[in-house]
Amino acid sequence: MSTKYSSLLINTLLNASKQTDDDIYRASALSNLGQLCTVLRYSLSKDLSEILIALKSYLSVSESSDVRRASILVCELLCQSLEQSTWLTILGNELSSFYQLINHLYKNDKDDIVCLHAQIALEALNKISRDYLQPPIILEKKIRILS
Numbered sequence: 001m002s003t004k005y006s007s008l009l010i011n012t013l014l015n016a017s018k019q020t021d022d023d024i025y026r027a028s029a030l031s032n033l034g035q036l037c038t039v040l041r042y043s044l045s046k047d048l049s050e051i052l053i054a055l056k057s058y059l060s061v062s063e064s065s066d067v068r069r070a071s072i073l074v075c076e077l078l079c080q081s082l083e084q085s086t087w088l089t090i091l092g093n094e095l096s097s098f099y100q101l102i103n104h105l106y107k108n109d110k111d112d113i114v115c116l117h118a119q120i121a122l123e124a125l126n127k128i129s130r131d132y133l134q135p136p137i138i139l140e141k142k143i144r145i146l147s
Contacts, residue, residue: 003043009036010047014054023064030058030070034077041081051078052094056101065111072117075102079124099125 013036016029037044037051044051051074058071075098102125106118 003040006036006040006043007047010044010051014050017054017058017067023066026064027066027070030067030074034070034074037074038077038081044082048078048082049094052098056098059101059105065114068109068111069113069117072102072105072114072121076117076121076124079121079128083128095125 010033013029013033017026017033020026033051055071055075058067059075062068062071099122102118102121106115106122109115109118
């Protein structure tokens, strides 16, 4: 059911996260968006760039700690749930700026919870990058019998 209405749900949660002045309401909408993203995984391809643009703006502009915590939580959940192929095919150029933003938050943010979620997201992105650059080595040996 969630894949059929995924775009509608995502747009509703994104609108709820930006249209109100109540920070707890916005943080709740972002938290629900993160949970929805973990459920949808492969159905996010058409909405992923819109989600990331919203998250980047919340993380760089928002002064509310609740909204920033919820935004970095969504980033963490996205980094953990999406696979390497999704990140590379859909995001491509945006991946480096997204990585730099999370790295900046990890190094410079004063909120410990934001730093923790940023660290977990960085570890997941590093794993994706490492797996892409160094594919797993298959240890296999062929044995031939000479007669």
